[in-house]
Amino acid sequence: xxxxxxxxxxxxxxIFSGIDLDVFRGELLSVLGPNGCGKSTLLRCIGGALTxxxxxxxxxxxxISSLDPGARARRIGFLFQNHTPTFPFxxxxxxxxxRAPHLxxxxxxxxxDIALAEQALDRVGILHLKDRPYTEVSGGERQLVLLARxxxxxxxxxxxxxxxxxxxxxxxxxxxxxxxELAAQGVTMIMTTHDxxxxxxxxxxxxxxxxxxxxxxxxASEVITDAELTSTYGIDIAVVRAPRPNGHGDIKLCSPW
Amino acid sequence: MTRPRCTVFLILxxxxxxxxxxxxxxxxVSPIDVARILFAxxxxxxxxxxxxxxxxxxxxxxxxALMAMCVGAGLSISGAAYQGMFRNPLVSTDILGVxxxxxxxxxxxxxxxxxxxxxxxxxFAFGLAGVALTYxxxxxxxxxxxxxxxxxxxxxxxxxxxxxxxAKYVADPESRLPAITYWLLGSLNAASIKGLAMALPPIxxxxxxxxxxxxxxxxxxxxxxxxxSLGVETERLKGIVIVCTTLITAAAVSVCGxxxxxxxxxxxVGRMLVGPNHRLLLPATLSIGASYLLFIDxxxxxxxxxxxxLGILTAIIGAPFFAYLLRRTSAxxx
Numbered sequence: 001x002x003x004x005x006x007x008x009x010x011x012x013x014x015i016f017s018g019i020d021l022d023v024f025r026g027e028l029l030s031v032l033g034p035n036g037c038g039k040s041t042l043l044r045c046i047g048g049a050l051t052x053x054x055x056x057x058x059x060x061x062x063x064i065s066s067l068d069p070g071a072r073a074r075r076i077g078f079l080f081q082n083h084t085p086t087f088p089f090x091x092x093x094x095x096x097x098x099r100a101p102h103l104x105x106x107x108x109x110x111x112x113d114i115a116l117a118e119q120a121l122d123r124v125g126i127l128h129l130k131d132r133p134y135t136e137v138s139g140g141e142r143q144l145v146l147l148a149r150x151x152x153x154x155x156x157x158x159x160x161x162x163x164x165x166x167x168x169x170x171x172x173x174x175x176x177x178x179x180x181e182l183a184a185q186g187v188t189m190i191m192t193t194h195d196x197x198x199x200x201x202x203x204x205x206x207x208x209x210x211x212x213x214x215x216x217x218x219x220a221s222e223v224i225t226d227a228e229l230t231s232t233y234g235i236d237i238a239v240v241r242a243p244r245p246n247g248h249g250d251i252k253l254c255s256p257w
Numbered sequence: 258m259t260r261p262r263c264t265v266f267l268i269l270x271x272x273x274x275x276x277x278x279x280x281x282x283x284x285x286v287s288p289i290d291v292a293r294i295l296f297a298x299x300x301x302x303x304x305x306x307x308x309x310x311x312x313x314x315x316x317x318x319x320x321x322a323l324m325a326m327c328v329g330a331g332l333s334i335s336g337a338a339y340q341g342m343f344r345n346p347l348v349s350t351d352i353l354g355v356x357x358x359x360x361x362x363x364x365x366x367x368x369x370x371x372x373x374x375x376x377x378x379x380x381f382a383f384g385l386a387g388v389a390l391t392y393x394x395x396x397x398x399x400x401x402x403x404x405x406x407x408x409x410x411x412x413x414x415x416x417x418x419x420x421x422x423x424a425k426y427v428a429d430p431e432s433r434l435p436a437i438t439y440w441l442l443g444s445l446n447a448a449s450i451k452g453l454a455m456a457l458p459p460i461x462x463x464x465x466x467x468x469x470x471x472x473x474x475x476x477x478x479x480x481x482x483x484x485x486s487l488g489v490e491t492e493r494l495k496g497i498v499i500v501c502t503t504l505i506t507a508a509a510v511s512v513c514g515x516x517x518x519x520x521x522x523x524x525x526v527g528r529m530l531v532g533p534n535h536r537l538l539l540p541a542t543l544s545i546g547a548s549y550l551l552f553i554d555x556x557x558x559x560x561x562x563x564x565x566x567l568g569i570l571t572a573i574i575g576a577p578f579f580a581y582l583l584r585r586t587s588a589x590x591x
């Protein structure tokens with residue numbers, strides 16, 4: 001994916017401008033920055049939900065603004081930050097909705113689509129929940145259901161908007177593990193997060209959106225440093241290492257001090 | 258109830274009730290006679306029943322029963338579609354103002370002494386116009402957000418309600434006003450074959466349209482933004498749902514007046530039986546709605562010497578029933 005000169009405004013207020021980014025196939029790119037820096041907005045522009053005021057987003061050389069909604073949904077999957085369930089659909093029914101971009105207006109999922117939905121559930125490890133109403137599973141499991149739905153779309157790239165924001169520690173770890181496994185399988189993902197610790201879990205690249213509009217890109221280990229974090233968040237932050245309790249290597253952790 | 262048993266029940270219930278409705282009534286007809294009269298339409302059998310009985314069964318009860326089933330089915334599938342589209346199980350078919358506008362149209366027709374068919378047409382036309390007005394009001398920047406639709410519906414319904422009050426005010430209290438009042442209470446006693454022929458096409462067309470898109474409604478029920486991220490053209494889908502439900506509801510109101518609580522309650526019953534998946538829910542509501550309104554209409558015309566207006570019965574039965582449903586399913590909603 002190539003993003004060139006991306007700029008966005010809400011009315012008169014400029015959110016970001018002049019953003020250039022490359023996203024390579026099979027990588028997990030983390031996008032960091034303080035609240036209000038525009039990372040969610042940028043992600044929604046990349047996904048096509050919002051329209052950039054300037055700049056282009058190209059996926060495999062194709063400008064995504066030239067794609068119709070169905071074509072775009074077949075290439076780009078989006079995992080939203082907030083989801084309020086209304087009806088108690090079964091988990092499998094929800095994940096099957098991910099096949100919508102591949103079906104016409106009057107289309108209905110075929111047995112092949114249902115099989116793909118079950119595969120997606122299996123990939124995130126919750127196939128055993130498939131016949132439960134998705135209103136009756138935990139918040140973390142619901143997050144995984146929606147992730148499975150995005151997988152069922154079979155997109156070229158998945159955009160995750162602060163996937164960990166409403167989860168407790170245990171569910172955060174579950175999500176991180178699922179995302180990590182997908183990354184290891186070569187799924188291309190862009191993930192925004194307000195917590196740099198999430199980005200430290202993955203070996204790939206990170207983008208830090210700093211106040212003032214500058215953007216720093218590089219390997220997560222190079223971008224997430226004391227100096228960069230402190231200047232981005234405006235408070236003293238240190239990256240510390242501590243040995244793992246089981247003796248296998250170190251835990252790397254960011255913390256304000 | 259298991260899925261296959263449920264399906265069989267829902268398929269058999271409407272025809273069974275239809276058959277029962279033909280021999281139930283103040284003028285008793287035996288079930289055997291009804292069966293033979295029906296058969297005689299297709300196979301040659303000797304006609305050994307009085308002509309009056311045949312008239313009652315075929316000209317009076319059959320059109321009325323079919324009308325009740327079509328209105329019940331149509332209002333129910335519309336209610337289910339709206340509840341999915343607005344992501345709110347408390348939505349009814351009146352939300353965009355079609356009932357209020359239709360009611361006013363009927364009042365105008367009655368003031369002008371139109372005949373039954375003219376009345377039907379005027380009510381239907383006003384119903385469509387009311388929703389068109391709501392839709393136009395709710396349009397912002399090429400989209401029609403759900404909140405704007407609801408607010409515009411409130412405005413348009415209130416406006417036509419006010420106009421309706423105006424019509425009642427100027428109506429002659431000896432003849433027109435009672436006619437308007439009685440019509441608004443809802444009744445199927447004017448059901449005729451001609452009326453059925455006029456009301457049937459929009460109801461069938463609308464229901465077919467909704468059935469075709471019923472799976473996509475599941476995706477729409479996830480929210481506009483999520484549905485769009487899944488490639489659904491939400492504005493087009495919403496437009497289809499609104500057009501179909503308005504065709505159905507305007508036709509329904511034009512033949513039987515203001516019959517409420519059907520589009521609101523039946524989808525809940527449907528969800529209790531088959532779940533919220535619209536793929537199953539919408540066909541189920543057709544069957545349940547048809548049976549429900551047919552049953553209520555049978556009560557309406559047989560319970561007392563006079564006829565109880567349908568709208569009163571659906572409210573008296575529907576509201577407490579809805580309260581019961583709310584208590585039972587309160588755990589499911591957030």
